[in-house]
Amino acid sequence: MEHQQLASPEISFAPAHRDDTVRRIWKTTIILSVITLIELALGFGLAKEWYGESHGAILFVKGVICILSLAKAFYIVSIFMHLGDEIRNLIMTIVVPLLLFVWFIAAFLWDGDSWRSLRKTYNKGNPAKHEQVARPASEGTLK
Amino acid sequence: MAQTAVPQEYKWWSGGKSPFNVSYGKLMMWYFLMSDTFTFGAFLISYGTIRFSQEYWPNPNHVFNSFPFAGHEANLPLAFVSLMTFILIISSVTMVLAVHAGHNMDKKGVQKYMLWTILGGLAFLSCQAWEWTHLLTGAHKVLIDGQIHELNTTVSHNPWGPQVMHNGELVGTPGPVAFGGYFFGITGFHGFHVFSGVVINIIMYIMTTRNVFHNRGHYEMIEKAGLYWHFVDLVWVFVFLCFYLI
Numbered sequence A: 001m002e003h004q005q006l007a008s009p010e011i012s013f014a015p016a017h018r019d020d021t022v023r024r025i026w027k028t029t030i031i032l033s034v035i036t037l038i039e040l041a042l043g044f045g046l047a048k049e050w051y052g053e054s055h056g057a058i059l060f061v062k063g064v065i066c067i068l069s070l071a072k073a074f075y076i077v078s079i080f081m082h083l084g085d086e087i088r089n090l091i092m093t094i095v096v097p098l099l100l101f102v103w104f105i106a107a108f109l110w111d112g113d114s115w116r117s118l119r120k121t122y123n124k125g126n127p128a129k130h131e132q133v134a135r136p137a138s139e140g141t142l143k
Numbered sequence B: 001m002a003q004t005a006v007p008q009e010y011k012w013w014s015g016g017k018s019p020f021n022v023s024y025g026k027l028m029m030w031y032f033l034m035s036d037t038f039t040f041g042a043f044l045i046s047y048g049t050i051r052f053s054q055e056y057w058p059n060p061n062h063v064f065n066s067f068p069f070a071g072h073e074a075n076l077p078l079a080f081v082s083l084m085t086f087i088l089i090i091s092s093v094t095m096v097l098a099v100h101a102g103h104n105m106d107k108k109g110v111q112k113y114m115l116w117t118i119l120g121g122l123a124f125l126s127c128q129a130w131e132w133t134h135l136l137t138g139a140h141k142v143l144i145d146g147q148i149h150e151l152n153t154t155v156s157h158n159p160w161g162p163q164v165m166h167n168g169e170l171v172g173t174p175g176p177v178a179f180g181g182y183f184f185g186i187t188g189f190h191g192f193h194v195f196s197g198v199v200i201n202i203i204m205y206i207m208t209t210r211n212v213f214h215n216r217g218h219y220e221m222i223e224k225a226g227l228y229w230h231f232v233d234l235v236w237v238f239v240f241l242c243f244y245l246i
Helices: A021-047 A055-080 A088-122 B024-053 B079-103 B107-137 B178-209 B212-216 B220-245
Strands: B140-144 B147-151 B163-166 B169-172
Touching (some): A021 A055, A055 B079, B107 B178, B107 B212, B140 B169
16 A cells, blocks of 8 residues: 655654554554443433442542543544554653643642632531521611 | 564653654644543533532433434433444544554545544434433423422423322422523533534544545644544543433
8 A cells, every 4th residue: 555755854753553453443443432331321320320329439429430531632633633552752752741630630639628628617607508598687777 | 553663772862853753743632632621520510519519419310311303202312322332432433444444545435434434423413402402491390489390401490300299199399500500501512622622523524525634644743643543532432421321
């Protein structure tokens, strides 16, 4: 089969070609679909409240769904975007800066959680869970 | 493709060549996508912060439970968004097949798979348009100050608060206002990426048809457009996770 020329003189080594590319694409498609179906099954369980009232169990299922999403992200980037076929220098220049997300996610979710506990501590007189009825404007306050 | 064969101890940083073994354009596409990752990451993380800071957050399975032509009483959580997710996965597959056809200088193949990818993108956008319309026009009974009002889901109104008893009937109360803002803001920003991806893909299709890439001797532009399109799919993985699944 005819192959394309190098896209730029800056490229030192032509990317290696393999014969099973199409097979690998379909294999990845099946992996992505199966992971999505597992996620949907777990999410359907959350909708139908299969995991009971326990906070820990629900959090565990949500954690599993998050990890499955990261696996999907890995397959999309590595196979579909061909990052796995690039040289190590390119992989590192993309992946290393993404480590910032470790701090980013932890710090800001922690912040949100602390915000909620501050609300719980200082907002006791304003519970939102009950029916809210406007009090009649008390007469005589405006003079 | 497979991992590029490189001799051991090869000096990448001696100058005169790309130390990343790619063209300038493709490297900059990668860096653009990395910065876009941080933009979307910041949006989703700020959504997470606000959601964590609230005592109550609407259950996505109550909000997103409708399907076109299924009637108002249908309760089908996750059904419509699964359809959208699979549309985007399949359009990603046709895109990677177009890139592969480009590697083999197969113009007909590139054209065929680009058309399928464009079609997938348009199908996704249509689904999103339906879902937005459904949320923005669907009125729900909500109890405010002892009175029943009808609220739509918008950036300033949220009818999906906790339910209370009122005259022997369960009715909703207003939920956190941030819900609509984040939902429409983030899915809108993603939808705009899909839209611009479709436009880019249409331009790539026209350029392929006019033999621009064939005469150039390589289909690298299809690869770059492909990187962008896969990124759109990648972001949807996380939008789907944060708004619909958990």
